[in-house]
Amino acid sequence: MKIATYNVNGINARLPRLIEWLDEQKPDVVCLQELKAYDEKIPVKAIEKAGYGAVWHGQKSFNGVAILARDSQPVEHQIRLPGDDEDVQSRYIEAEIGDVIVASIYLPNGNPQPGPKFDYKLDWMERLIVRAADLFATERPVVLAGDYNVIPTDEDTYSVKAMENDALTQPESRAAFRRLLAMGWTDAIRARKPSGKIWTYWDYQRGAWQRDAGFRIDHLLLSPVAADRLRAAGVDKEYRGREKASDHTPVWVELAG
DNA sequence: ATGCCAAACGCTGTTTGA
Secondary structure (H helix, E strand, O other): OEEEEEEOOOOOOOHHHHHHHHHHHOOOEEEEEOOOOOHHHOOHHHHHHOOEEEEEEOOOOOOOEEEEEEOOOOEEEEEOOOOOOOOOOOOEEEEEEOOEEEEEEEOOOOOOOOOHHHHHHHHHHHHHHHHHHHHHHOOOOEEEEEEOOOOOOHHHEOOOOOOOOOHHHOHHHHHHHHHHHHOOOEEHHHHHOOOOOOOOEEOOOOOOOOOOOEEOOEEEEEOHHHHHOEEEEEEOHHHHHOOOOOOEOOEEEEEOO
């Protein structure tokens, strides 16, 4: 079972690229982020035509997340993270596909920091940790996949200096991410490749792709029974170089069964 | 300190994000 995460940066702007990737890579489950479209504008027919069932949580212009399943309909658990009724941003959706629980996560960027956006990021991470603890306690196979907007270590960026004041590398952001991992989740990419440069995002600006100036912010966290089934993990890097690409590229895991 | 780029919205530019 191949489970992938892909921040598409606009599902309608990216639709040809998304369908092409689905056709070529045939992931079984896909977590999408940054749909940048409200529910009625999600191109559900095109996704169904490609062979995927879907659940989604859209928002006008910004955010928006979805979960796709090949030849199957994901069973939605919930949208939004509990704990803040004021939070109207569409950044979380959770569903069940077969025996696996999957969450599609679009964690707030948090820039500029310090400031209210950074506070919102940290608050959101606290709420994610609470939900993750509940899911962890189920002892089921769970995959928390998405754009975490956290560069976990200095090894996960092309330049520590360029990112030193960025919300993605702040000690508070990293500490919250580490607390999540410390609960017992496995960072699948690092489990398969413990060291070395692996990027999942390259800025559109300053020729970042051409310079290979990227960082690793799209992660798949596996619960213990999911981690036991981990057979492979990777980044579909070449899609970042295609026409009209997203600034992120797909990241995936292969689980046994 | 700003623009670099891209997408959405809605209109020939502005806003927002990363």
